[in-house]
């Protein structure tokens with residue numbers, strides 16, 4: 001069946017290793033209500049950085065933001081792809097609005113793996129049409 005025109009993303013192969021890395025982290029390390037989503041990102045030098053969200057009512061960071069910091073701590077200068085996977089068999093989760101803006105500002109060319117019937121790789125700009133342009137990140 002051909003994909004419907006309303007679907008976003010490309011037919012480029014997704015980075016399955018990232019999906020598996022995030023799924024493994026959330027399966028092995030998610031705990032209670034504090035860490036419920038894992039993310040994995042590909043660095044521009046080919047490494048994989050992973051992280052778990054830090055849930056807190058004051059606005060703890062999503063897994064995507066934890067991965068940005070974890071990758072920076074590994075010396076990664078740029079990320080080329082990212083995916084988040086939810087615990088309790090929730091599968092691939094799309095980034096929230098805040099994370100879409102942060103990803104666009106930090107890595108304008110990053111691809112985000114989303115689930116739209118099947119996993120797809122989508123340019124972050126496609127997830128944030130009409131985005132605010134942060135001059136500090138240009």
Ligand SMILES: [Zn+2]
Pocket residue numbers: 062063064095096097098099100
């Ligand atoms: Zn988020």
